[in-house]
Amino acid sequence: MIEVENLNKRYGKKVIFNQLNTTFKANAVTILLGENGAGKSTLLRMIAKLERQDGGAIRYFGESLSSKALKERLGYIPQDIALFEHMSVSENIDFFRGLYKNPIDTERINSYKKSLNLFEDKARVASLSGGTKRKVNMLIGLLGNPEIIILDEPTVGIDLKSRYDIHRLINELKQNKLIILTTHHLDEVEAIGDTIKLIGKDPFYKEVLIEKGWPFEDILQRN
Numbered sequence: 001m002i003e004v005e006n007l008n009k010r011y012g013k014k015v016i017f018n019q020l021n022t023t024f025k026a027n028a029v030t031i032l033l034g035e036n037g038a039g040k041s042t043l044l045r046m047i048a049k050l051e052r053q054d055g056g057a058i059r060y061f062g063e064s065l066s067s068k069a070l071k072e073r074l075g076y077i078p079q080d081i082a083l084f085e086h087m088s089v090s091e092n093i094d095f096f097r098g099l100y101k102n103p104i105d106t107e108r109i110n111s112y113k114k115s116l117n118l119f120e121d122k123a124r125v126a127s128l129s130g131g132t133k134r135k136v137n138m139l140i141g142l143l144g145n146p147e148i149i150i151l152d153e154p155t156v157g158i159d160l161k162s163r164y165d166i167h168r169l170i171n172e173l174k175q176n177k178l179i180i181l182t183t184h185h186l187d188e189v190e191a192i193g194d195t196i197k198l199i200g201k202d203p204f205y206k207e208v209l210i211e212k213g214w215p216f217e218d219i220l221q222r223n
Contacts, residue, residue, distance in 0.1 A: 007020040008056050022197060030195045031196050032182045033183070033197070038199050044180065048074055072101065074149075077137060077151045078137075096143055103145065116165045134166065149177050151179070163188070
């Protein structure tokens with residue numbers, strides 16, 4: 001479980017979070033839903049220790065972890081494609097795998113490739129479709145065998161088949177991982193979400209969730 005306690009964050013005079021409190025359960029997919037600029041990506045980056053909060057605490061399975069300790073336990077998969085375009089898929093995998101002390105083995109990599117329908121090992125990343133790049137991007141984030149997986153808009157702008165492949169792997173991973181992701185796709189919420197956390201002030205998302213009868217937590221309203 002990840003516990004967020006009394007989290008504060010502001011950019012200049014703009015307050016993003018004021019005494020935010022919430023928790024994220026293990027062995028489940030938690031979806032952050034809300035409008036652009038609501039703070040979804042900021043929260044993910046603070047959980048991943050890529051950005052500092054102005055106050056409050058974040059605990060991981062009951063522990064306060066340093067950035068170095070968290071790196072071995074968390075996989076962060078950003079919305080931007082973080083790959084070397086001039087290198088092949090295999091070369092990217094080999095490079096990023098070498099950054100971890102205890103990376104997953106070749107058998108696990110091949111299992112993830114199979115789930116993702118990812119078989120373009122020798123192709124240069126620059127030549128791949130947007131959907132295939134996103135699948136490689138996701139695989140790179142799993143190379144350190146993380147307990148916690150954070151995905152920021154993992155299927156934005158890609159075809160339906162690639163989205164389906166990514167959904168399949170996420171549903172496999174959540175059996176023993178803590179997964180948090182952001183999305184604007186309501187069908188994605190229905191396909192892979194176990195818990196919905198609403199973040200933002202636009203009433204649209206709340207109205208849709210109420211209309212569909214999907215339970216959710218309005219995490220800003222709690223504060």
